[in-house]
Amino acid sequence: MTRRPPLRCLVTGASRGIGRTIVEHLAASGHQVAITARSVGDLQSLADSLDVPTLVLPADVTDPGTPDGLVADVVAAWGGIDVAVLNAGEAISAPIHRTDDALWQQMLDVNLTAPFRFIRAAVPPMKQAGFGRIIVIASIASKVGVPYITAYSAAKHGVLGAVRSAAMELATTGVTVNAVCPGYVDTPLTDRALEAIVAKTGIDMAAARATLENTHPIKRLITTDEVASVVDMLVADTGGITGQGIVIDGGSVQS
Numbered sequence: 001m002t003r004r005p006p007l008r009c010l011v012t013g014a015s016r017g018i019g020r021t022i023v024e025h026l027a028a029s030g031h032q033v034a035i036t037a038r039s040v041g042d043l044q045s046l047a048d049s050l051d052v053p054t055l056v057l058p059a060d061v062t063d064p065g066t067p068d069g070l071v072a073d074v075v076a077a078w079g080g081i082d083v084a085v086l087n088a089g090e091a092i093s094a095p096i097h098r099t100d101d102a103l104w105q106q107m108l109d110v111n112l113t114a115p116f117r118f119i120r121a122a123v124p125p126m127k128q129a130g131f132g133r134i135i136v137i138a139s140i141a142s143k144v145g146v147p148y149i150t151a152y153s154a155a156k157h158g159v160l161g162a163v164r165s166a167a168m169e170l171a172t173t174g175v176t177v178n179a180v181c182p183g184y185v186d187t188p189l190t191d192r193a194l195e196a197i198v199a200k201t202g203i204d205m206a207a208a209r210a211t212l213e214n215t216h217p218i219k220r221l222i223t224t225d226e227v228a229s230v231v232d233m234l235v236a237d238t239g240g241i242t243g244q245g246i247v248i249d250g251g252s253v254q255s
Contacts, residue, residue, distance in 0.1 A: 183249030
């Protein structure tokens with residue numbers, strides 16, 4: 001089952017990087033977009049650049065009440081919700097012996113618990129409508145272990161498990177649930193990772209960037225447009241793709 005635009009879409013972590021590009025792609029396809037992040041100014045700037053109905057909903061996704069509240073806001077404004085793109089996330093690196101309980105919990109809260117709560121909130125109105133597309137922006141760290149990001153990788157492995165289980169539970173309802181698993185993407189989040197590499201190793205920024213680029217066989221970072229294009233495909237899919245973790249990393253993780 002597929003539906004023509006406009007679809008009613010909610011995108012978390014929408015103000016910059018991957019989330020902003022996803023919003024721009026959805027709007028270019030004629031879809032309505034509800035956008036959320038903590039930065040009100042960045043959200044409003046994005047909304048002002050779009051030519052589709054837009055809801056600006058600043059919020060902290062780790063607040064336990066946020067997912068139910070935002071889904072309710074979209075349903076109240078537009079009569080339903082068709083697409084939820086759960087992009088908000090954070091990555092902090094530390095060797096395992098320096099990964100304290102606070103860092104562990106922080107990574108779980110934003111990368112696992114928040115997406116779970118959004119899925120839980122979006123399922124009832126989507127099931128009632130007989131249509132829904134839930135897409136979690138995960139990571140190649142959902143598929144393989146990566147040193148120095150034990151907490152992040154555990155959370156991303158966990159959210160892929162939630163995606164797969166939810167997809168199986170909802171397989172006959174018209175609601176699909178998938179994850180997109182990019183490698184290193186050219187975003188401000190990756191810039192912060194590069195700064196951390198420079199600070200810890202003493203190499204210059206160009207060498208740090210080359211280190212990340214060389215983890216991909218294509219020898220470059222993934223673009224936000226490449227990630228958004230896979231989201232476009234999942235939004236438009238007729239329902240045969242569900243429970244998948246689609247890797248975008250230039251060929252390094254083949255599954």
